[in-house]
Amino acid sequence: MLHIVACIKQVPDTKVIKMNPKTNTMDRSSAPAILNPYDAHAVEEAVRLKQRYGGSVSVLTMGPPPAVKAIRKCVEIGADEGYMISDRAFAGADTLATSYALTKALQKIEKIQPIDLIICGKMTIDGDTGQVGPGIARRLDIPPLTNVKKVVEVNKEKGYALIHRKLEDGYEVVQSSLPCLFSVEKEINEVPYAPLPNMLKAARYQPIIWSVDDLDDVDRTQLGLKGSPTIVAKVWPPEKPKGGEMLEGSPAEQVDRLMEVLLAKKELFRVKEVR
Amino acid sequence: MNLEEYRGVWVFLEHKEGSIVPVSLELLGAGRALADKRGVPLAGLLIGDQVRPLAQTAIQYGADIVYVYDDPIFHDYRTESYMKAVIACCEKHKPEIFLYGATSTGKDLASAVATDLATGLTADTTMLDVDVDTGLLQASRPAFGGNIMATILCKKHRPQMATVRPKVMKALDPDQSRSGEIVEEHATMREEDLRTKVLKIVREAKNTIRIDEADVIVAGGKGLGSKEGFQLIHRFAETIGASVGASRDAVEAGWIDHPHQVGQTGVTVTPKIYFAIGISGAIQHLVGMQNAGLIIAINKDPHAAIFQHCHYGIVGDAFEIVPMLMEAFPKAVLGEVQYGGKV
Numbered sequence: 001m002l003h004i005v006a007c008i009k010q011v012p013d014t015k016v017i018k019m020n021p022k023t024n025t026m027d028r029s030s031a032p033a034i035l036n037p038y039d040a041h042a043v044e045e046a047v048r049l050k051q052r053y054g055g056s057v058s059v060l061t062m063g064p065p066p067a068v069k070a071i072r073k074c075v076e077i078g079a080d081e082g083y084m085i086s087d088r089a090f091a092g093a094d095t096l097a098t099s100y101a102l103t104k105a106l107q108k109i110e111k112i113q114p115i116d117l118i119i120c121g122k123m124t125i126d127g128d129t130g131q132v133g134p135g136i137a138r139r140l141d142i143p144p145l146t147n148v149k150k151v152v153e154v155n156k157e158k159g160y161a162l163i164h165r166k167l168e169d170g171y172e173v174v175q176s177s178l179p180c181l182f183s184v185e186k187e188i189n190e191v192p193y194a195p196l197p198n199m200l201k202a203a204r205y206q207p208i209i210w211s212v213d214d215l216d217d218v219d220r221t222q223l224g225l226k227g228s229p230t231i232v233a234k235v236w237p238p239e240k241p242k243g244g245e246m247l248e249g250s251p252a253e254q255v256d257r258l259m260e261v262l263l264a265k266k267e268l269f270r271v272k273e274v275r
Numbered sequence: 276m277n278l279e280e281y282r283g284v285w286v287f288l289e290h291k292e293g294s295i296v297p298v299s300l301e302l303l304g305a306g307r308a309l310a311d312k313r314g315v316p317l318a319g320l321l322i323g324d325q326v327r328p329l330a331q332t333a334i335q336y337g338a339d340i341v342y343v344y345d346d347p348i349f350h351d352y353r354t355e356s357y358m359k360a361v362i363a364c365c366e367k368h369k370p371e372i373f374l375y376g377a378t379s380t381g382k383d384l385a386s387a388v389a390t391d392l393a394t395g396l397t398a399d400t401t402m403l404d405v406d407v408d409t410g411l412l413q414a415s416r417p418a419f420g421g422n423i424m425a426t427i428l429c430k431k432h433r434p435q436m437a438t439v440r441p442k443v444m445k446a447l448d449p450d451q452s453r454s455g456e457i458v459e460e461h462a463t464m465r466e467e468d469l470r471t472k473v474l475k476i477v478r479e480a481k482n483t484i485r486i487d488e489a490d491v492i493v494a495g496g497k498g499l500g501s502k503e504g505f506q507l508i509h510r511f512a513e514t515i516g517a518s519v520g521a522s523r524d525a526v527e528a529g530w531i532d533h534p535h536q537v538g539q540t541g542v543t544v545t546p547k548i549y550f551a552i553g554i555s556g557a558i559q560h561l562v563g564m565q566n567a568g569l570i571i572a573i574n575k576d577p578h579a580a581i582f583q584h585c586h587y588g589i590v591g592d593a594f595e596i597v598p599m600l601m602e603a604f605p606k607a608v609l610g611e612v613q614y615g616g617k618v
Contacts, residue, residue, distance in 0.1 A: 014420030229395035270516025
């Protein structure tokens with residue numbers, strides 16, 4: 001029986017986020033809060049492994065109280081239990097401080113039920129770093145396996161996992177001892193629509209919420225803004241190249257003009273005759 | 276932590292099949308500029324099995340010093356073994372800045388190393404600068420899915436670390452006459468202490484699309500309307516010998532596979548010519564293609580953001596314009612027709 005913990009995050013949907021053109025800042029209220037899409041694949045993979053080998057799936061998140069919604073989403077996918085750490089002391093954490101806080105929570109979960117495997121999404125769509133998963137693995141001193149695109153086997157009895165790890169030009173087959181941490185690519189699975197019983201359970205689900213005082217042996221200097229070596233010094237909107245020349249005239253005239261431009265770069269084309 | 280003890284700029288030298296990967300050479304170019312500004316040496320860190328000859332290459336591309344771990348235990352990249360070597364080398368020689376390529380290996384390694392050294396790490400950097408006096412690295416990167424740019428500092432910890440996107444920095448031309456110092460380092464770990472094993476590496480080079488290396492890219496987006504509509508992009512690309520790119524919308528709609536995706540969550544490309552066809556120009560897409568030499572946009576919507584980011588724009592129906600281009604190209608390039616008397 002496996003106990004798998006998926007680490008997840010609620011994020012603003014960066015696809016629909018709007019910029020305030022006057023202040024050049026992001027209007028975060030314009031973006032709905034969603035479960036980080038990569039994390040949905042992490043939870044789905046945990047649920048599939050539970051179905052394959054038996055056991056249970058917990059999810060863990062750090063965030064403000066509304067992040068409960070992201071945990072409910074994971075219950076819809078099939079998670080059994082949800083843990084959340086929520087406290088002002090965690091605010092402003094960069095990836096180093098985030099991995100510290102989550103590690104302290106994982107150590108507390110471990111005491112409730114020993115953990116065999118931790119699964120994270122490849123990265124979050126707001127931070128885009130992919131650094132928290134490997135950070136947790138280092139802090140727990142378990143092997144980090146990033147870019148996992150397929151789980152071949154998790155063998156608790158013999159104490160190993162076998163995975164495919166995506167490379168730029170292929171993949172590698174890696175064996176690791178258990179426990180270990182995967183961070184998964186989105187091609188690892190497809191997240192189906194949630195079955196009705198899960199949705200009903202999720203709607204009522206209340207996760208276990210811990211404040212910083214509930215965690216053991218916490219060094220507060222490693223938390224939040226204080227524990228974050230990186231700071232954001234400046235933000236600015238990406239440079240907008242000035243718009244180019246709009247080609248005028250009928251489609252045929254536009255195509256003619258474009259051909260003039262392109263033929264100056266004739267050597268770049270390996271043209272095939274049409275028909 | 277005494278920041279004064281830390282000196283020099285380092286680059287992690289990733290290698291594959293007997294060559295240093297392009298991003299590491301680009302980082303030696305970027306690192307050279309930072310090191311010169313600070314008046315400190317530029318070093319490469321080379322880890323692998325029978326990789327010693329690559330140290331000379333790194334020197335030709337700008338390194339003053341190369342630290343080399345050459346040992347069979349490093350035959351395959353494994354986070355555990357490489358991380359231990361990097362940490363030992365950092366603790367011994369104390370670099371102030373340490374750059375890694377934002378590849379699967381570079382990102383994996385840097386994340387683990389930063390945790391153990393308890394220092395800051397900026398991911399996917401696209402701009403680098405350094406303050407001459409303080410030595411503070413200014414690492415800038417797209418954030419929130421490319422909606423903003425942010426400059427990240429790491430004031431109180433060393434080394435200041437960043438992963439840097441491939442293709443955004445420039446490698447120097449190799450100089451055969453440069454000389455430098457090669458320093459042998461030795462691994463202290465044993466195979467039986469490592470908990471991971473690479474059983475097999477499967478290269479899929481033939482099937483893998485490397486649009487980041489293409490000179491000409493024809494990219495399609497949502498405006499093509501359907502999977503069938505997207506075939507226009509394939510046909511045009513084939514006619515002119517270009518590679519096929521796509522926006523996230525086209526990939527998410529299932530019209531084309533993810534390796535073709537250009538942008539924040541896809542590939543950064545720097546072709547000489549980029550055709551954006553039926554692509555609206557979401558910021559996530561723009562960050563992936565804005566460094567193309569010549570950007571040509573074709574879109575029905577005159578207000579599409581892509582027109583603010585292209586060199587030449589055509590407001591029109593791709594299904595009308597592109598077939599005309601496909602007819603015109605072979606004739607023109609093969610010299611049957613001359614345009615505007617300029618050719």
